[in-house]
Amino acid sequence: MEFDLSWVLLGFPFVFALGWWASRIDWRQWRLENSQAPRAYFKGLNFLLNEQQDQAIDAFIEAVQKDPETSDLHFALGSLFRRRGEFDRAIRVHEHLLSRADLPRDDRERARHELALDFMKAGLYDRAEAAWAELERTAYAQEAALGQLVICERWHDWPRAAALAQKLLAGQGQMPLTHDLARNLAHNLAHYLCEQAAAAQEPGEKLALLEQAQARAPDAARPRVERARLLAAQGQPQAALQALAELPAHAPQALPLVACEMVALAAQCQALPQTRALLEQSYAQAPALDVAEALAQACRASDTGDASQQQARQIYVRHLEQTPSLNAAARWLAGAPIAPPETHAAVQRAVERAARPLACYRCAACGFTAKTHFWQCPGCQAWDTMPPRRVEELDK
Ligand SMILES: [Zn+2]
Incomplete structure (x- = not known):
């Protein structure tokens, strides 16, 4: 058999090159480097679970340096920076992620969402708005709309806030709204319309906006209260009182806010008995200090005689029997002189001072x-x- 030496001569450089390449590889080093990234990751996770955020950040930075292609580590690191208030570092991490050409679409959207949250937290609303706008047709569309709504609120751009809320409520977002979110949005929309009404110049426009707010959120207190105040300011006490009398049926929790205003309006319209009955009914359901005060004012307003004054003080006593209230005690004390007069003044001053922060x-x-x-x-x-x-x- 003939042995061809030319094959040996040709193969020799190849075998030599293979040997040289193998000698350059430090297999132990290779294994170590591969195991270090997850080890640093788990170390960071462990610190995070122990609420040691500084150490967790160091471990994640180490892991990111070892494996710069891993997006999950970048997300963990960015979120940690944001939570610690280091917004510029969080922004850098997420912008670095976005600059990667090989980033999958889901991760790109997630990074943009994280970046929008960074800008919001940092108060950089113009940049946040641009980031939210880029998320409008993604899985984050609803969050983007809500984020833009928050920015409108910060800028007091009430017409745009109202338009955005109406759009969301009309179901023009990609995701269906939960019941709680829809209710909160309707209430917020009522507030935006009330803010617009407060800024409006024309009384007719104010009233129309408040009526629109009331129709949007019938169980919201503010449109009813502000509509009544507008009517009172326009010299229509009867209509204002009527608007407030509807409050217990729709937003009973807000009655203490307007109870004294109701008594003043009722005194103007000779409607004290009906208003007192309404306030008594509300007090029986929820004995609020301001409703007790309004009832005492109604007693004093109906008759200036001693019996009425005594009856008014008795309302504070009834309130004190139900609940220990320094404010009720201070008001009772104001109408009940105790001898000697200088002692009364000193005691009243002390009680009023102690009651003030509680009011x-x-x-x-x-x-x-x-x-x-x-x-x-x-x-x-x-x-x-x-x-x-x-x-x-x-x-x-
Ligand atoms: Zn607050």
């Missing part, structure tokens, strides 16, 4: 406290989170 309103969502009631909390910007009851009544 505030407080947001149930963020704890913001104010002397006056707000439909939108100035602290957390949420609507209807300030119950129309005094702090003293909330802490029972």
